Amino acid sequence: MPNQNVLVINCGSASLRFSVFANGCGEPLICGNAENLEKEKAYIKWKVTLQNEPVIVHKEQMAGADHKKILNTIFALLNSYGFLEKLSLIGHKVTHGGEHFSKPVVLNDKIIKTLNQISNLAPLHNPANITGIKLARKNLPNVMQVAVFDTGFHQSMPAHAYLYGLPVKYHTEYGVRRYGFHGISHQYASEKTVEFLGLQNEHGIISVHLDHGSSVCAINNGRSVDTSMGFTPLEGLVMGTRCGDIDASIVDYLNLKIGMPVADITRLLNKGCGLLGLSGISDDIRVLVDHAHKGNADAQLAIEIFCYRVAKYITSYIASLERLDAIVFTGKIGESENLIRDKIISRLAVLGIKVNTQENTKRGDKIRLLSSDSQSSRCQLVLVPVAEELQIAKQCKMLVS
Incomplete structure (x- = not known):
């Protein structure tokens, strides 16, 4: 898929970051973040780099804005610059993949159901990640979407590193182990x-x-x-x-x-x-x-x-x-x-x-x-x-x- 844009969405509990990369590499064509979601001081800011034009930096106050309003704003913004026309992929950061996901996966209803089931492992992060996924799929249903897990890289840890000194049943029955993040x-x-x-x-x-x-x-x-x-x-x-x-x-x-x-x-x-x-x-x-x-x-x-x-x-x-x-x-x-x-x-x-x-x-x-x-x-x-x-x-x- 040459010359196609990849949108990355990182949905936090009270924040959201996004970037668009041409063909998934290099410097972002546009990147930005929203902070203080659902609060009076909520805002979004972004930086756009267009060929042969000066870099555009903008900040907009959006009092009380939630994930839905912020994402709608982002999609409208991307459309206004023509970035959605060549959008081929959307990548979502998901904080916790449990023991189910060690590598990125293409999102579908079954995967999202599994993500909901393990949300109790990261109650502050995964629900926000899933919110971003659902909103993006609703707004752009024809674009392939992928989940990339912050725990995935650590799934290569050996048992002597990820197991705690607890009875093994707490791992096998309840998933208690070291998962790691970042x-x-x-x-x-x-x-x-x-x-x-x-x-x-x-x-x-x-x-x-x-x-x-x-x-x-x-x-x-x-x-x-x-x-x-x-x-x-x-x-x-x-x-x-x-x-x-x-x-x-x-x-x-x-x-x-x-x-x-x-x-x-x-x-x-x-x-x-x-x-x-x-x-x-x-x-x-x-x-x-x-x-x-x-x-x-x-x-x-x-x-x-x-x-x-x-x-x-x-x-x-x-x-x-x-x-x-x-x-x-x-x-x-x-x-x-x-x-x-x-x-x-x-x-x-x-x-x-x-x-x-x-x-x-x-x-x-x-x-x-x-x-x-x-x-x-x-x-x-x-x-x-x-x-x-x-x-x-x-x-x-x-x-x-």
Whole structure:
């Protein structure tokens, strides 16, 4: 299908991102996002790149807009620029595929029924993903649509990595296991790193996706072999508002000690902890870096804990690999916050890794090497700008071609 457009839709619980790629590759012809859905401050913004014309950037307030109104606006927008005329595929990001889906699938009624059945595994994300799928199928019924799963890349993990220390029946009967997330991002970052460094078929990479939600992934010869997020995105690193790893007994302790219902504790662990809870200031790392520079001790400690946890996971994942060729940083924090990268890398000195200060501090949206020449380590540090929508488009094209 040469010269055909691929639309990618990433429907979140209160947000929506979209991009259109010519033939499923390259820079997007148009991309944008909507935030604060169903709230007074809801808005949509987009950027259009047309041949031989200046880039168009626009933002529109849409108070109270829901997924349906936003998607209708997007379809009308795409039509006005003529992008729908050559639309051949729509790719949807789906957060959780359970054990049913390890690869992208063409959507049909049977697949959507299965997605509904496993929505309890990701109650905040999958229902929103399904809403986007249903609206897109209704508006564009003649366009093939594909689901790409954020858990899919991690389905290659061995049992010793994905099983918890629970009776096996909880896995076989109820699906309790490590699933992992950010698989689309980790796969893209690792593939670009292999290409950038010219690595051979045998290679080991640790991918570090740092954003409001963060995770680390050990990748052996292109396959995920372990990752920090677990049954839900709560496990693993300290994140924007998620606590990450804690002793499970804390839930029972808080319930008994202060009478906090389990549902409220779960909400706290997901929405009121992490950087926000530790600092008491913000869940935005940029805000905390600013406060830390001004001497705020709470912000400084929150950042130290965040970076320490990342470095601890990186070093622990060496045990998952046969060799370590590269550590790659991606995600909005991973690619934009040089102070955070520097603090994490400084804890990896035992690996003989040294950062190239000039490369680490400069800005840019291109893949680049962050490590300095070192005879004591074969491991390179790489920065790969996040490109989930591009990876989804690429996987959609591979599926149908």
